[in-house]
Amino acid sequence: METFDAIVLGVGVAGLCAAYELSKQGLTPLLVEQRGTCGGLLASADFRGVRVDLGAESFARRATKVRELCGELGLSEVAPSGSSWIFTPTGSGKASRIAHGVLGIPANLEDPALDALTSQERARLELDLTMPAQVGADAKTLDILVATRLGEAALEKLVAPVAGGIHSAPLSQLDVDTVAPGLREGLTRTGSLVKAAASLRGEKPGAPAVLSVEGGMFRLPEALALHLQKTGATVCTHTRAKDLVQTENGFTVTLVQTTSGPHGPQDTAQERTVQAKKVVLATDPAAAFELLSGVADLDEALKGWQIPRGADMSGVTLCVRDSRLNSAPRGSGLLVAAPTPGEEPLTWAKALTHYSAKWEWAGRELAEKIGPDTHILRLSYGRRNEQARSHSTQEAVKDAALLLGFEPEEVLEAKPVHWGQAIIPHTPAHRERVAALAQKVAQVPGLQITGAWVAGTGLAAVVPNALEVKA
DSSP: OOEEEEEEEEHHHHHHHHHHHHTTTOOEEEEEEESSSSSOOOOEEETTTEESSOOOOEEEOHHHHHHHHHHHHHHHHEOOOOOOEEEEEEETTEEEEEEEEEETTSSSSGGGGGGSSHHHHHHHHHHGGGTTTTTTTOOOOHHHHHHHHHHHHHHIIHHHHHHHHHHOOOOOBHHHHHHTTTTTHHHHHHHHHHHHHHHOOOOOOOOOOOEEEOTTHHHHHHHHHHHHHHTEEEEOSSEEEEEEEEETTTTEEEEEEEEEEEEEEEEEEEEEEEEEEEEEEEEOOHHHHHHHSSSOOOOHHHTTTTHHHHHOOOEEEEEEOOOGGGGGTTTTTEEOOOOOOTOOOSEEEEEEEEEHHHHHHHHHHHHTTTTTTTTEEEEEETTTTSSOOOOOOOHHHHHHHHHHOOOEEEEEEEEEEEEESSOOOOOOHHHHHHHHHHHHTTTTTTTTEEHHHHSSSSSHHHHHHHTTTTO
């Protein structure tokens, strides 16, 4: 039986970061990934020699650990260009700017985004400055906090499109302390939600809230994989962990080879067993629960746990040619407000990103390698509780025309992608279950769990959690 210093199951960003940390501590891990590629949501596509992000394209500026990791790997930070907009899909549709602040919560009352509110709705929002600080301070979910402090109109028009678009979930499913760390503390300290947003982001626009990597966010998992390769780690793709058994000397893991199928990886008949004293579970929750069920004393922590269902997410990335896009008429892009329940929406898109305007390196490469007036537009689809549906290139072009106000003159190439339920809403109940499970797992020598379902959504949450592994 093959023996390794450590085994990391799941080679998304969390698994790569965990393996990277173990390698820094002197271990040579085995990494196991059921799909054919590593990196999870940090994926790329090639458009005539220009590689761009298909998945996550940025991380929160406050994410110190991500920035430190990029520095260690020799990756350069870049800030985005252009402002962001909201598209309200009522009537014939209306585009307006996103408020500077936190998830659409304005940091000042002069923000042009507040023009979306009527005078009565604006007066309700301004009550935030005079009501007692304790009002809403005990709210656990973002919808209750914002509605209590700023009113229902501000919730629906300013905050829901931004927070819901970023986290692919209704605000009733978003734990405040997970998606906006420090916001409730800022409310208690300043006495106002608007002032709390200003304390976190500054009253006026300054440094962008997010950063990326020069050349694309997908460079991060590639750099991690290269480092691991140089340090002797073994990466097995098209391989799934079928069984995890705790032994006197650590763990044995049964591995089965997989092949690509129409609905994801499929098992083959080829199996082998490996062992290690250290195992890090960085898989999706369904696979993690199945594997953890073979470890003593964890059954109670897993019993009756229903993971919150996330949105069925997909996207279409377009490479287009149109000189009208050179001026970035919608800045770096738009988030689309959720449609009114029961009504046929103008568009199923939840966002459009003008990728080549947002990230200047991409615009330069497109001009150099493909030609002038070339742009990348990313259309994102999938909200929680929406029926899963496929989205064609034709639909994406039509949606781009609606959101931009004109149809791109020429579509050079299109790349569709289907992520499925890749983002799990971190509800308060889910966080409590994760904390209880983590306590139990911590009592099992040599075992650790990590990943977005454990740490929260986004690299700012996932990377620090994964880097906490100990040899």
